[in-house]
Each structure stands twice: as structure tokens, then as C-alpha cells.
Amino acid sequence: MDTVRTRFAPSPTGFMHLGNLRSGLYAYLQAKHNDGVFILRIEDTDQARYVEGAVDVIYRILKDIGLDWDEGPDIGGDFGPYVQSERKSMYLPYAEELVKKGKAYYCFCTKEELEERKAEAEKEGKVWKYDKRCASIPYEEAKKRVEAGEPYVIRQNVPETGEASFDDVLYGHIQVNCADLEDMILIKADGMPTYNFANVIDDHTMGITHVMRGNEYLASTPKYNLLYEAFGWEKPVYIHLSQIMKDAHRKLSKRYGDAYYEDFLAKGYLKEAILNYVALLGWNPGDEREFFTLPELVEAFSIEGLSKSPAIFDNDKLNWMNGEYIRRLSPEDFTSHARPFYAAAGIGHMDESILCRILQQRLQYFGEIPAMVDFLTQLPDYDAELFTNKKSKTNPEVAREVLGMVIPFLESLPDWAENTVHDALMNLAAEKGLKNGTLLWPVRIALAGKQVTPGGAIEIALLLGREESMKRLRAGREKLA
């Protein structure tokens, strides 16, 4: 069997859309699972959309998550160049070959003329499709006009009758009537190929065996196949991928936020978790496993497991999965990921091992840290009713007594070490015949001023330090006086 060659062909927009990332992942997995070659190609035929530095963004993200390519713009390969704008001169001869074969033609209609005719058609309630006006210009005449420097584009000459079709591994045989197809532009007035044309030429000349791309191309692929047939080229295996949706109606997109890989990284999601979650959106391994490293995905991947229907991106499930990944981190790794968020929360000076202990079990993503620990830097203005808790058998009166005995007791401690504080409080509760909760609830409330906190009274006391803790306990007692 021939070597499997797949490609990921993003446009340099400056961002990595998750749907795009998933397409790249699947292309990578398909190649690697079959000991094949994964190629990175940059599709920058739209000069108007050129974004400075966007290609580097693509490199950086792919490298970061481990989708290493075997051939690409930066590392070369036998089928280069791998940037479409650098291949510009390759496309025209192919298009001209098609013109000679009658499968394409020069078109001199200007954008303005087209607009006009389109508007007219719409006024009559008709659906506009290019009217093939220039298809009837004799080749010699067209050639002369081209040589005279008249601006032109090259259009595919789609038959007016018959069918165009292709076979997709997932979706099966897709067939459309040629009459419904427009004579799409192959070469633009600026000499650049359109995506439609560049893709066919590049996939063929780069020896791509499996074309994996979003299924927004499903409807136009029959047109591409017409091109393959016109050239007499062997067609690749087509695998169109289902869409990732924001909800039942909307695609995941910038407009609705959270469409980009970078957004999730910035919020403190782990790249391994994002990749894992995205891999499972639209693909299942055929068993019950849910956690995969990239090598495990390579091992398990099969196009059989790909699903045809669109998948709604479920942030809740990503949160859960990311939380699982966070819990599996070593304390050192946890801390190094958390540190920037500690700084943002103003708790960079606090005991990292205690922070790790109280936060690692609670976080779904690191960005939750500041809101979760806000009370550490600033005691909230809380209501005395917070001291009421049925299960712990406390209320403001009980709390007043408890704080009354706890404060002098803590003041007398020799130091503020964890076991000192812990043992002292536990012994005090036992000595007074109180439930642990009855003693600790008021202490925690006074320390945090919040009903729900990560960590318990003792951990909070340690994080705050002796001085601040005593200050807050006294303030709590004042409140109850």
C-alpha cells in the first residue's frame, strides 16, 4: 500500500479555531496511525487577508500540542514550496492546460458587470449563477486579449448537463447536477489561484492520499472532482469532518466567543485536556476510554470512529475533563501552572504548598483562581448571619462564645505552624465537648467572611498568617458583640 500522506492546510488568520485544530489533529492521527506523512501547508492565496505573524502562530500552536509535521514551509520536503503564495507560478500553467482542453476559459467580465447582472437577476427573483458569457469567446480571440494585457480570470467550464460526484468515506456517494454548479473562478485577476483550484493542484502535486477537511466543502467537492477528471488524475480519498457547533443553531465562532485555542489557554485550560476533549468531539475510540495522550490517540485512531453529525461543544464537559487533568498534575506542575494566576490574584506571597492542597481538588481551570481566593486579600463585608449553620450547630450566639475562647487560646500559641494550630483547635473542641464543626465554622467564617471557601479554617489561617488571622478573628467577635 502507498504511504499515507495527509495535510493540514490552515489559512494564516492569526488564530487557531478549535474546529480547525481538530481537523488538523485528525489529519495528523490518520497519517501517524498508518505510519504515514503529515504535511503542513499554508493557504494564503487571499492577499487581502494577509496577517503579519500569523504563520508563526500556526507553527507555535502545532508544536506546542505536539502535532509535528514531516514536511512544511519551515522544514521543507520534496514537494515544496509549502506556502501557496510561493507556489503562485505553478498554478497558471495547469489552468491554461485546462483552457486548452476546453475545461476552462478566460473570462473578462469585471466585478462591476457581474454585480449588475446579478442584481438584475435577483430583481426578477432568479438565483444568479455566472451566465457563461465569456465561455463562448473563441480561444484565439481570448488569448489575444490576454496577451494585450486585458484583465481576466480563468473559470472552470462546468458541463451544462450531467452529474458530478465523488465518494466520501463517511458520507458515501455525493452527487449533484452539473446544471446547479457555477463556473467557479480558478485563477483570480491578481494571478493567484482560488482555494478551489489551489487545493486540487496542491493536493495532487503533493501526493496527498487522504483529504480531511470540514464538511462545509462537501457540496463543492464534486466540482473539484471534475477538475481531477479533466486532468486525468487519481482522486484522493475524501473524508469530510462534521462541524463543531456552539449550540444547535450556531457554529463555534469568534462572534460567540471561545472559539479559539488561545482563548482556552489564556483561561487556564491545559493543552492536553483541550486536545483530548476536542479529539473526542466527533470521534470515539470504540471502547470506554476517555483519557488519551497524543501517542495513545495515534494508536487508537480510526476513521471508523468518526461521526457524521455535528457536535455541540460542551464547555461543562471540557471543564470536567480539564479538572481531571489538573488533579493528575504533580504539585510542582500544578504550582507552575497556577503561579501566574496567584500573581493576578495578589496571593503570590502565600504558601504555595497549602494553596496547591486546597485548590488542586477544586479547580476546573486555573482562571478560576482569582475569584475563588478573593477573600484572602480582602475580608468581605459579611453579615453576622453567616455564622449560622444548622449542621455545625452554630449561630451568632454560639459563634460569639466560640470566638471568645478561641482568640485568647490562639494568642497563647508558641508559633503558627500547621500542626500547632491544628492540634490546638482540635484539642480545644474536644476539651469543651464541642463538635469540630461547631468550633471550626465560626473560625472559618471570621477568617474568610464567606460561606463557601476553598480549604478549611486551619488552612485559611495558615495562608493569612498569624497577624492577619488574629485581626480577622477579633473583627468577627466585634461584629457579634
Place this chain on the structure above:
RNA sequence: GGCCCCGUGGUCAAGCGGUUAAGACAUCGCCCUUUCACGGCGGUAACAGGAGUUCGAUUCUCCUCGGGGUCACCA
């Protein structure tokens, strides 16, 4: 609107003619407990609808409905 695709719980998703229709997330309840979280146990919840094929349809076919995609000198 034309054409193309899709349709199992709220979400992801097994199933590929005969199942008590898995599992995960979410949700609810209980347990654990120093609040919350983590963890453990359990519950609620689905084959879009209608014809047909068949001894038997979630599974095959058709129609309806619902949703999406596409109709650019964007990809």
C-alpha cells in the same frame, strides 16, 4: 429559495434486524466531611413523526418535520 448533509436523553456518544437501548458530562438524592470541592453509591432522562420491508425495526427504504452546510475574484 435551489442543491447537499445530518437527526439515539440537556450535551458527547455506543448500537450496525431480536439488547432490561451502554458509558461519560450535566442534573437530582444519599454517604464521607471542617463549608465547598474531591471521592463513593444511587436516581431522573433518549431512538423526531408517519408509512412501508420483515416473523421482528433504533437499525433497511420512502415521505414529512426539524437542524446544519453551500450557492464569493474567502477559505
